[in-house]
Amino acid sequence: MHFSETLKTLPGISHLACLNLIGASGEVVATIENKSGQTGSLAVYNHLAQLYGAITPEAAKKGLELYGEQSEDARQNPGRHPHIDRLIGLAERNETLRVKQVFAV
Numbered sequence: 001m002h003f004s005e006t007l008k009t010l011p012g013i014s015h016l017a018c019l020n021l022i023g024a025s026g027e028v029v030a031t032i033e034n035k036s037g038q039t040g041s042l043a044v045y046n047h048l049a050q051l052y053g054a055i056t057p058e059a060a061k062k063g064l065e066l067y068g069e070q071s072e073d074a075r076q077n078p079g080r081h082p083h084i085d086r087l088i089g090l091a092e093r094n095e096t097l098r099v100k101q102v103f104a105v
Contacts, residue, residue: 003040003068010043010066011050015103019045021055021086022098029097032083034104041083049099060090 018033019042032042044066045055052059064071067084074084090097 001068003066003070006066006068007040007043010047013039013043013046016042016046017102017104018042019049020100020102021045022100024095028100030086038083045083045099046101049101054099055087055090055097057091057094057096060087063087064091 013034016034018031020028021030021032023029032038032045034042044063047066048055048059048063051062055063064084064087067074067081067087070081071084071088074081074088078085089095
């Protein structure tokens with residue numbers, strides 16, 4: 001399934017302003033905002049957090065499946081898709097990031 005089709009199956013994100021990804025030391029390591037160019041990643045990461053409780057290595061692998069053809073493009077072009085690159089790294093390093101939802105007002 002193409003990523004654009006997968007997005008249609010994921011829970012809505014209109015209630016979110018962003019997601020903060022939190023590392024092992026409690027620091028925010030990344031923020032995914034609800035803005036053009038990031039909404040697809042926001043939907044994927046939010047869905048993964050709902051399913052797994054965090055972005056675990058297992059969640060990261062599932063995320064790579066959800067990104068579909070874009071995951072292969074990310075592997076061939078490191079840096080082009082930073083949110084996918086992050087999932088690849090988490091899966092490879094066996095790391096977990098906690099997720100904090102920031103709600104839209």
